[in-house]
Amino acid sequence: MKKLHDDSDEVREELERDAADSLPQIAHHLGADLRKLVEHFHKDNIYLVTDFEVPFLRFRQKVSSVEKGTMVFLIGARAGGHKRIEYIRGFPKIRRLMNLRTGLAKNLPKEFYVEEKMDGYHVRTALINGKFVAVTRGGLPCPYTTYRIREHLPNLNFYKENKKLMLCGEVVGIQNPYQEKSYPEAQKFGYFVFDIRDRMTNEPLPVKEKYRLIKKYKLPAVRSFGKFTSKDHKKIRDIVRQLGTKGREGVVVKTADMSKQLKYTANQSTNSDLNYAFKFMFDYGQAFMFRRLVREAFQTYELGLKGKKLEEEATALGKSLLFPMIKTIKEIDEGKEVTEDFDITVPSEEFGRAFVDHLNHLGVRATIEKIEENKKTKHVTFKLKRHYPATNDKIKAYLSGEFCEE
Amino acid sequence: MKKLHDDSDEVREELERDAADSLPQIAHHLGADLRKLVEHFHKDNIYLVTDFEVPFLRFRQKVSSVEKGTMVFLIGARAGGHKRIEYIRGFPKIRRLMNLRTGLAKNLPKEFYVEEKMDGYHVRTALINGKFVAVTRGGLPCPYTTYRIREHLPNLNFYKENKKLMLCGEVVGIQNPYQEKSYPEAQKFGYFVFDIRDRMTNEPLPVKEKYRLIKKYKLPAVRSFGKFTSKDHKKIRDIVRQLGTKGREGVVVKTADMSKQLKYTANQSTNSDLNYAFKFMFDYGQAFMFRRLVREAFQTYELGLKGKKLEEEATALGKSLLFPMIKTIKEIDEGKEVTEDFDITVPSEEFGRAFVDHLNHLGVRATIEKIEENKKTKHVTFKLKRHYPATNDKIKAYLSGEFCEE
Numbered sequence: 179m180k181k182l183h184d185d186s187d188e189v190r191e192e193l194e195r196d197a198a199d200s201l202p203q204i205a206h207h208l209g210a211d212l213r214k215l216v217e218h219f220h221k222d223n224i225y226l227v228t229d230f231e232v233p234f235l236r237f238r239q240k241v242s243s244v245e246k247g248t249m250v251f252l253i254g255a256r257a258g259g260h261k262r263i264e265y266i267r268g269f270p271k272i273r274r275l276m277n278l279r280t281g282l283a284k285n286l287p288k289e290f291y292v293e294e295k296m297d298g299y300h301v302r303t304a305l306i307n308g309k310f311v312a313v314t315r316g317g318l319p320c321p322y323t324t325y326r327i328r329e330h331l332p333n334l335n336f337y338k339e340n341k342k343l344m345l346c347g348e349v350v351g352i353q354n355p356y357q358e359k360s361y362p363e364a365q366k367f368g369y370f371v372f373d374i375r376d377r378m379t380n381e382p383l384p385v386k387e388k389y390r391l392i393k394k395y396k397l398p399a400v401r402s403f404g405k406f407t408s409k410d411h412k413k414i415r416d417i418v419r420q421l422g423t424k425g426r427e428g429v430v431v432k433t434a435d436m437s438k439q440l441k442y443t444a445n446q447s448t449n450s451d452l453n454y455a456f457k458f459m460f461d462y463g464q465a466f467m468f469r470r471l472v473r474e475a476f477q478t479y480e481l482g483l484k485g486k487k488l489e490e491e492a493t494a495l496g497k498s499l500l501f502p503m504i505k506t507i508k509e510i511d512e513g514k515e516v517t518e519d520f521d522i523t524v525p526s527e528e529f530g531r532a533f534v535d536h537l538n539h540l541g542v543r544a545t546i547e548k549i550e551e552n553k554k555t556k557h558v559t560f561k562l563k564r565h566y567p568a569t570n571d572k573i574k575a576y577l578s579g580e581f582c583e584e
Numbered sequence: 585m586k587k588l589h590d591d592s593d594e595v596r597e598e599l600e601r602d603a604a605d606s607l608p609q610i611a612h613h614l615g616a617d618l619r620k621l622v623e624h625f626h627k628d629n630i631y632l633v634t635d636f637e638v639p640f641l642r643f644r645q646k647v648s649s650v651e652k653g654t655m656v657f658l659i660g661a662r663a664g665g666h667k668r669i670e671y672i673r674g675f676p677k678i679r680r681l682m683n684l685r686t687g688l689a690k691n692l693p694k695e696f697y698v699e700e701k702m703d704g705y706h707v708r709t710a711l712i713n714g715k716f717v718a719v720t721r722g723g724l725p726c727p728y729t730t731y732r733i734r735e736h737l738p739n740l741n742f743y744k745e746n747k748k749l750m751l752c753g754e755v756v757g758i759q760n761p762y763q764e765k766s767y768p769e770a771q772k773f774g775y776f777v778f779d780i781r782d783r784m785t786n787e788p789l790p791v792k793e794k795y796r797l798i799k800k801y802k803l804p805a806v807r808s809f810g811k812f813t814s815k816d817h818k819k820i821r822d823i824v825r826q827l828g829t830k831g832r833e834g835v836v837v838k839t840a841d842m843s844k845q846l847k848y849t850a851n852q853s854t855n856s857d858l859n860y861a862f863k864f865m866f867d868y869g870q871a872f873m874f875r876r877l878v879r880e881a882f883q884t885y886e887l888g889l890k891g892k893k894l895e896e897e898a899t900a901l902g903k904s905l906l907f908p909m910i911k912t913i914k915e916i917d918e919g920k921e922v923t924e925d926f927d928i929t930v931p932s933e934e935f936g937r938a939f940v941d942h943l944n945h946l947g948v949r950a951t952i953e954k955i956e957e958n959k960k961t962k963h964v965t966f967k968l969k970r971h972y973p974a975t976n977d978k979i980k981a982y983l984s985g986e987f988c989e990e
Contacts, residue, residue: 273989276982284985440987459878464870469988471873472865475909476982479917489903493895496902503881511885576682576882579690581846582875583679 190226193233196255197226204235204250204263207378210242227318232307236317237268245270245380247317253307264306266313267380269346269373272430275442276476278415282408282431286438290431291385292414294401295441296370297359297427298350303327303369304377305337314356318540322522322533323349327369336395343383346373348400353522355537355544355562358454361426366523371399372430382436403429414442415481422446445474445491449498457502457516460568471495510573518564519547523557530560543567596632599639602661603632610641610656610669613784616648633724638713642723643674651676651786653723659713670712672719673786675752675779678836681848682882684821688814688837692844696837697791698820700807701847702776703765703833704756709733709775710783711743720762724946728928728939729755733775742801749789752779754806759928761943761950761968764860767832772929777805778836788842809835820848821887828852851883851897855904863908863922866974877901916979924970925953929963936966949973 201219205212218224218241227236233255237248247268254261275281282290300315301323312323327349328334336345351367352360361368374383374391383391392399403417418428422444432439448470455462455470478491506516524530527549537544548561576582607625611618624630624647633642641656651674660667681687688696706721707729718729733755734740742751757773758766767774780789780797789797798805809823824834828850838845854876861868861876884897912922930936933955943950954967982988 271989273987275985276988277985280983280985281987282985285987456877456881459874459881464874467877468870468873471862471905472909475862475865475906475913478906479910479913489899492902492906493899494902495906496898496900497895499877499905500881500884500898500901503878504885507881507885577686579681579683579686579688581679581687581691582682583677 190228193228193252193255194226197233197235197252200250200252200263205242207263207265208242208244208248208267209379210244214242215244230319231309232264238317240268244268247313247315249313249317251306265378266302266304266306266317266344267375267377268317269300269302269315270380272439272441274473275431275440276473277480278418278442279408279411279480281440281442282411282414285440286408286431286433288433289405289407290433290438292403292406292417292429292431293372294403294421294426295428295430295443296348296350296361296372296400297357297447298348298368298370299354299356300346301327301349301369302344302346303337304344305334305341310334310337321529321536322355322524325525325529326353326367326523330367330369330398332396336391336397340374340391342376342378343374344377345371345397346375347371347398352520355520355522355542355564358518358520359450369398371397373436384436385432385434406431418442418444419481425450443473445477446494448474448477449494452495452498453502456499457506458518458566458569459503459506460572461566506569507573507577510570511577515570516566516573518566519561520564521559521561523559525557527551527558530558534560534562596634599634599658599661600632603639603641603658606656606658606669611648613669613671614650614654614673615785616650620648621650636725637715638670644723646674650674653719653721655719655723657712668713671784672708672710672712672723672750673781673783674723675706675708675721675781676786678845678847680879681837681846682879683886684824684848685814685817685886687846687848688817688820691846692814692837692839694839695811695813696839696844698809698812698823698835698837699778700809700827700832701834701836701849702754702756702767702778702806703763703853704754704774704776705760705762706752707733707755707775708750708752709743710750711740711747716740716743727935727942728930729760731931731935732759732773732929736773736775736804738802742797742803746797748782748784749780750783751777751803752781753777753804758926761926761928761948761970764924764926765856775804777803779842790842791838791840812837824848824850825887831856849879851880852900854880854883855900858901858904859908862905863912864924864972864975865909865912866978867972912975913979913983916976917983921976922972922979924972925967926970927965927967929965931963933957933964936964940966940968 198219201215202212205215215224223238224235224241225238227234232251232253234252235250237244237246240246245268249266251264253264301312303312310328311319312327313319347369349369350359350361351364352358353366371392374388375381406414421428423446427447428441428443430439430441452467452470455467474495483491509516524533534544534546543565544562546560547563550559604625607621608618611621621630629644630641630647631644633640638657638659639661640658643650643652643654646652653674655672657670659670707718709718716734717725718733719725753775755775756765756767757770758764759772777798780794781787812820827834829852833853834847834849836845836847858873858876861873880901889897915922930939940950940952949971950968952966953969956965
């Protein structure tokens with residue numbers, strides 16, 4: 179075992195050297211400041227990941243002009259000195275409008291498109307060294323998502339015929355370990371494209387060109403509501419509220435040339451976020467909660483709600499905070515553990531077990547409750563539980579009479 | 585000017601040396617670890633305050649067994665080497681019950697007293713070097729509070745006849761710069777004693793002895809609801825809810841020997857805190873808000889509210905968050921600045937101006953709106969505004985169409 183370990187240390191050292199040697203070329207490709215890249219490579223903010231088929235550099239944070247979540251694949255590096263570099267650039271932050279009327283007028287004075295913002299998790303997909311891969315927002319390949327999207331897509335023609343491009347889309351549905359929102363059109367699993375970008379330059383395709391490719395390749399895509407101007411702010415607000423009443427999230431507005439993108443979401447969706455976060459209240463960030471409370475106030479103010487409508491909005495908010503907390507306290511008081519239950523469908527038991535290990539490695543505390551094999555489809559379904567120790571431990575202590583330090 | 589400055593630096597250096605030399609004696613008096621005191625004196629966690637009549641050491645944080653907010657007065661130090669040390673120990677944290685039934689049973693299995701917890705600011709009062717002073721929780725003399733309490737009390741007999749003791753009480757009423765809660769029995773200004781302690785050892789008087797002294801000296805004191813046992817948890821919950829409906833805060837439960845004290849407050853009072861904090865949402869701590877949301881859930885759960893009652897509780901909570909935020913957004917949208925307006929009554933314009941400077945020095949951004957002299961009483965009333973720049977600036981930006989970075 180010792181020998182093997184030494185070997186892999188040596189291999190890693192060699193890969194590290196190779197990566198360091200490639201930085202000038204990478205800086206050139208990405209139009210980034212080489213000194214910054216070198217500095218952050220040494221600080222480990224750009225670090226080498228070696229447990230994927232192709233070793234890659236992952237940008238843990240934004241460095242120079244290069245987005246967080248960017249991945250730099252060193253193709254052929256294992257064979258001693260790599261031959262080619264491929265990229266999956268990180269997806270840039272989409273900023274949020276707090277006031278729709280003034281925000282549209284100020285930021286998008288001319289025409290723009292309105293598309294639905296779906297509430298799932300962000301996944302970029304591409305061919306790397308000719309092989310299909312799905313990566314998370316943070317810049318890590320997700321073997322489960324890769325498998326599911328690959329199964330989901332009728333073919334890989336888009337990727338094969340557009341090797342420089344990547345699809346940016348949202349995975350929704352309950353069968354995933356990252357979030358639990360289901361849509362009528364994708365209850366268990368769906369992937370909906372909202373952007374197509376150059377993998378190396380991160381240049382987005384203009385909206386029309388994107389629509390053309392979506393149509394051509396029959397790609398699943400988020401809904402487009404068409405073209406608007408900032409004078410249509412009321413119409414857009416109506417669309418958002420309508421989406422909200424259907425349990426959907428909101429919209430992203432985009433200029434035709436994609437030089438600007440901004441998001442705006444419905445209070446109902448914010449309430450559903452709060453409901454979720456307050457179920458596991460001591461495990462969720464307070465900033466996450468606070469931001470959402472502020473958003474609701476801005477939307478309610480802009481809607482100009484009065485009297486009974488305003489009271490209803492307050493009640494909905496109050497319930498979204500109080501009810502999940504009370505439910506959680508009650509369950510813990512009854513001796514249960516409050517967990518998040520979900521399932522994933524995988525090609526084999528081995529794949530599933532490896533993925534659960536991967537999740538735990540990422541800090542998601544998941545355990546396997548049950549493994550079910552579908553003899554017909556040969557798929558294996560894992561019933562998983564995600565644990566929230568802070569919430570469970572703290573509430574248990576308070577319920578037992580422990581006091582609180584404040 | 586140069587010379588004068590050198591002089592005062594020299595004086596300060598001498599006082600610092602004197603303070604350092606006194607640390608062994610102070611450690612002995614307070615039963616504290618000398619090494620810790622020396623270490624934290626050098627770290628400036630115990631630091632010398634020289635702008636009060638008597639120079640004193642202030643404990644910015646808990647050191648060894650000595651509470652945060654403790655003050656060590658070096659009497660006669662200015663005359664070159666002090667003669668006597670006097671103390672005002674910091675008031676210990678009173679922990680909070682999250683579940684009344686189990687919390688009482690676990691922490692106070694036998695008899696205890698229930699007293700009202702009033703919602704104002706904590707002030708300890710004593711004679712230092714024979715002179716009356718009122719100090720804040722953090723361990724700083726407040727000239728305004730000193731003046732008002734001195735005017736408020738019929739005489740100083742308690743202090744003169746009990747030099748070793750200090751009164752710990754709550755200042756309530758609208759005429760103060762620290763909080764804005766009014767009580768029917770003290771609309772503008774009131775001081776209500778809840779503890780009497782040894783200034784040096786911090787030993788509290790047993791409850792009965794405290795009641796005796798309160799009676800003897802006719803001291804204004806918080807209400808006592810009498811003796812209870814943990815079996816009375818429902819009765820106590822009723823008292824707390826009753827206090828809540830009257831806009832009052834809650835209770836502190838105390839064993840007769842004062843070895844244990846715990847607090848419990850009403851949801852209505854928590855809502856009023858939230859209402860206040862969300863008015864100035866970007867200036868208040870998110871932890872402050874979050875803790876209160878959790879408290880409400882625990883109380884609502886323990887009350888076992890169902891149906892309409894439960895919905896009402898959620899509505900009250902939702903309103904406490906949403907309504908103050910909307911009001912603030914609206915006012916800023918109308919071009920107003922959202923401020924906190926309050927007034928203080930002082931003996932002279934000079935005193936008032938000096939106190940406003942003092943407040944600004946402490947980080948409270950207060951400005952004078954108006955100064956009114958009462959010719960009859962010779963009192964001067966300052967109308968003040970407290971400013972909340974973060975809230976005003978951020979909301980103004982969002983309203984103007986600025987996007988939000990997330």
